[in-house]
Amino acid sequence: MSLPAWNTESFAKRRPFLEARGRILKTVRNWFDEQGFAEVETPCLQMSPGLEVHLKAFATDLNEPFETSPGRMYLHTSPEFAMKKLLAAGVPRLYQLARCFRNEERSPTHHPEFTMLEWYRANEPIDALMTDCEALLKLSLQAAGRDRFSWQGKDCDAGLPWQRISVGEAFLEFAAIDLLSTITDPDDPDPRPLAEAAKTIGIDAPPADRWEDIYFRIFLEHVEPHLGVGAPTFLTGYPLCMAALAKPDLKDSRLAQRFELYVSGLELANAFGELTDSKEQRRRFERDQHLKRQLYGDIYPIDEDFLSALSFMPESAGIALGFDRLAMLSVHARTIDDVIWLPVIRP
Numbered sequence: 001m002s003l004p005a006w007n008t009e010s011f012a013k014r015r016p017f018l019e020a021r022g023r024i025l026k027t028v029r030n031w032f033d034e035q036g037f038a039e040v041e042t043p044c045l046q047m048s049p050g051l052e053v054h055l056k057a058f059a060t061d062l063n064e065p066f067e068t069s070p071g072r073m074y075l076h077t078s079p080e081f082a083m084k085k086l087l088a089a090g091v092p093r094l095y096q097l098a099r100c101f102r103n104e105e106r107s108p109t110h111h112p113e114f115t116m117l118e119w120y121r122a123n124e125p126i127d128a129l130m131t132d133c134e135a136l137l138k139l140s141l142q143a144a145g146r147d148r149f150s151w152q153g154k155d156c157d158a159g160l161p162w163q164r165i166s167v168g169e170a171f172l173e174f175a176a177i178d179l180l181s182t183i184t185d186p187d188d189p190d191p192r193p194l195a196e197a198a199k200t201i202g203i204d205a206p207p208a209d210r211w212e213d214i215y216f217r218i219f220l221e222h223v224e225p226h227l228g229v230g231a232p233t234f235l236t237g238y239p240l241c242m243a244a245l246a247k248p249d250l251k252d253s254r255l256a257q258r259f260e261l262y263v264s265g266l267e268l269a270n271a272f273g274e275l276t277d278s279k280e281q282r283r284r285f286e287r288d289q290h291l292k293r294q295l296y297g298d299i300y301p302i303d304e305d306f307l308s309a310l311s312f313m314p315e316s317a318g319i320a321l322g323f324d325r326l327a328m329l330s331v332h333a334r335t336i337d338d339v340i341w342l343p344v345i346r347p
Contacts, residue, residue: 005342017327017339020144024143025097027143028323031135031136038094039094039096040095040096043076043082046075046082047074047303048074048300048301048302049075050077051292052077052244056103057300059072059073059074074300076101077100077101078098078320079118080318081303083096083120084309084316084318085309087120087313088312088314092123093120095118095120096116096119097117097323100114100115101114108335109328109335109336111340113344114324114336115324118320120274120316121316121317122314122315123314123316126257126259126317128317130162130259130271133234133319134232138159140326140327146331149232149263149330150264151264151266151328152265154229156228156231158232162231162232162234164233165234165236167179167238171218171219174226175223179194186253188211189211190211195209195214198217198218203218205217211241215242227265228262228264229264232263233261234259234261235259235260236259237255238258239254239256240253240254240255244285245275247272247273247274257272258272264329266325266329268321271317271318272318272319274318282307286302
């Protein structure tokens with residue numbers, strides 16, 4: 001039986017990691033302050049926790065004085081909706097170190113309560129976020145007293161030239177599959193062409209699999225382990241059907257303005273050129289609600305206040321970075337629990 005996290009012997013082993021986490025936290029805040037960002041704090045309680053199909057939220061009831069019935073609320077899975085409302089209100093650069101909550105997620109790289117570093121730039125392109133990432137990751141390593149990131153034996157040197165590879169290029173290089181040729185409909189691709197391609201590399205797709213299901217079977221086994229090994233890697237050019245809050249790519253209607261940052265084979269951050277068309281956003285939300293009901297039997301409500309704000313939001317780029325993962329990679333910890341002061345314990 002493992003020792004509790006507060007046990008003096010157990011805590012002593014983790015304490016150097018936790019002290020490094022604190023230094024990284026201060027470094028991150030200082031950098032954003034120097035860049036003229038406003039640090040904001042938005043409510044964890046929201047009427048809509050986020051509408052990504054596969055995310056599971058924690059629900060609770062809000063009882064207001066003099067109200068006859070409680071209101072169903074959720075702990076947010078991301079501060080995205082609230083922060084975009086502040087963009088609409090006129091805050092041009094903002095960041096938050098937000099406590100976020102996702103149910104049914106626990107692994108060496110997942111924790112049900114975690115810290116998300118999220119920031120937005122109004123009237124700036126998505127590439128500006130890549131520049132931000134380079135500065136923040138290098139400073140985080142310095143704060144941790146390390147010269148490179150490491151996880152599960154995979155090193156990543158932030159001092160080397162950072163790599164950029166598109167999703168299409170990555171599938172060709174690591175899985176020998178022409179992914180883009182299988183996108184028959186940008187909104188809902190027919191899964192059969194990708195299923196046939198998957199068979200050529202030994203991956204069987206059940207008839208009920210959607211295009212996205214097959215994508216992840218291939219990606220997790222053949223592509224992701226190679227990303228961010230040696231040097232940090234930006235994975236760009238995501239299929240539009242996998243970016244519900246991002247603008248379409250101006251050069252290819254099958255793709256979205258989205259990138260992910262990978263370090264040591266692990267996803268660290270997810271960025272969008274933000275969609276500001278409220279009608280299109282509603283259509284995508286309703287599509288995802290329909291799919292969530294099919295898969296899981298329930299849905300989360302659409303935040304109408306968010307859709308109203310979206311019409312007033314300036315063109316923006318935004319990114320969410322897993323702060324706990326950043327600390328874990330920086331200090332070479334084995335699991336995310338090693339960089340969390342007291343992990344959540346199930347009763």
